[in-house]
Amino acid sequence: MPTAPSPSQPDVGGAIATARGLVKTYGKGTTAVHALAGVDVDFARGEFTAIMGPSGSGKSTLMHCMAGLDTPTAGTVVVDGLTVSSMNQRNLTKLRRTQLGFIFQSFNLVPTLTAAENITLPLDIARKPVDTAHFDAVVAAVGLADRLKHRPSELSGGQQQRVACARALVSKPSIVFADEPTGNLDSVSSREVLSFLRASVDDLGQSVVMVTHDPVSASYAHRVLFLADGAIVAEITDPTPDAILEVLGSLNRKAAA
Numbered sequence: 712m713p714t715a716p717s718p719s720q721p722d723v724g725g726a727i728a729t730a731r732g733l734v735k736t737y738g739k740g741t742t743a744v745h746a747l748a749g750v751d752v753d754f755a756r757g758e759f760t761a762i763m764g765p766s767g768s769g770k771s772t773l774m775h776c777m778a779g780l781d782t783p784t785a786g787t788v789v790v791d792g793l794t795v796s797s798m799n800q801r802n803l804t805k806l807r808r809t810q811l812g813f814i815f816q817s818f819n820l821v822p823t824l825t826a827a828e829n830i831t832l833p834l835d836i837a838r839k840p841v842d843t844a845h846f847d848a849v850v851a852a853v854g855l856a857d858r859l860k861h862r863p864s865e866l867s868g869g870q871q872q873r874v875a876c877a878r879a880l881v882s883k884p885s886i887v888f889a890d891e892p893t894g895n896l897d898s899v900s901s902r903e904v905l906s907f908l909r910a911s912v913d914d915l916g917q918s919v920v921m922v923t924h925d926p927v928s929a930s931y932a933h934r935v936l937f938l939a940d941g942a943i944v945a946e947i948t949d950p951t952p953d954a955i956l957e958v959l960g961s962l963n964r965k966a967a968a
């Protein structure tokens with residue numbers, strides 16, 4: 712008879728990233744904050760997952776622990792078969808450079824480099840060759856072919872974030888983590904970036920995890936996870952903005968009761 716995987720040995724079969732029993736506590740004693748209170752989660756390979764929840768519910772902490780940017784207090788994180796939660800700093804740095812893609816709210820481009828140089832920067836730092844066919848495909852997908860020689864100050868916010876998206880994808884990472892990627896963008900630029908993220912999953916087979924406060928942004932994902940008080944309390948698949956708002960409303964009503 713098949714047995715269920717034990718919590719300490721995640722079944723990573725269809726998942727690109729998993730967490731089991733993930734706990735993150737900041738501080739000690741009476742001032743301790745339980746940012747993650749024992750999260751079990753699987754992020755499916757080739758899927759776009761959004762993480763939502765009220766301010767302070769643990770969204771960023773979950774993403775940072777998954778990406779090896781923060782160390783969990785307890786529990787296991789596995790990304791593409793590698794146990795991130797027990798890696799030393801040297802291996803974490805290597806993992807982040809070679810296997811993870813990051814997109815932040817604030818773009819984080821190097822002002823003195825051109826768009827093309829910004830896009831290939833992670834590969835250059837890792838001393839990995841640029842796959843020019845993949846570079847061209849990613850640049851075409853974000854619509855930046857005629858902007859490659861421009862510096863960030865010569866690009867709009869939306870174009871800068873599209874450079875950041877291309878930079879995150881050019882190394883063919885196992886997974887892309889996006890933290891409020893449209894937080895600084897107008898609605899037209901937001902739609903472009905979100906459509907591109909969705910297309911990177913549907914057309915290029917990328918796996919994307921995105922933290923967002925915005926129900927419309929989250930509706931571009933295949934699946935939305937809802938966090939409250941450091942725990943996953945709900946999830947929906949093939950979300951619409953209305954369905955997301957309904958879940959958020961019921962969580963807010965529970966929190967107020």
Ligand SMILES: Nc1ncnc2c1ncn2[C@@H]1O[C@H](COP(=O)(O)OP(=O)(O)OP(=O)(O)O)[C@@H](O)[C@H]1O
Pocket residue numbers: 737738744745746764765766767768769770771772773
């Ligand atoms: N470095 C830290 N030191 C102490 N407490 C922290 C630290 N980082 C986060 N926390 C606390 O952990 C809890 C979860 O924070 P986190 O940033 O993960 O929430 P969030 O859902 O991403 O919030 P927001 O939507 O406001 O960005 C909060 O109570 C926060 O104050």
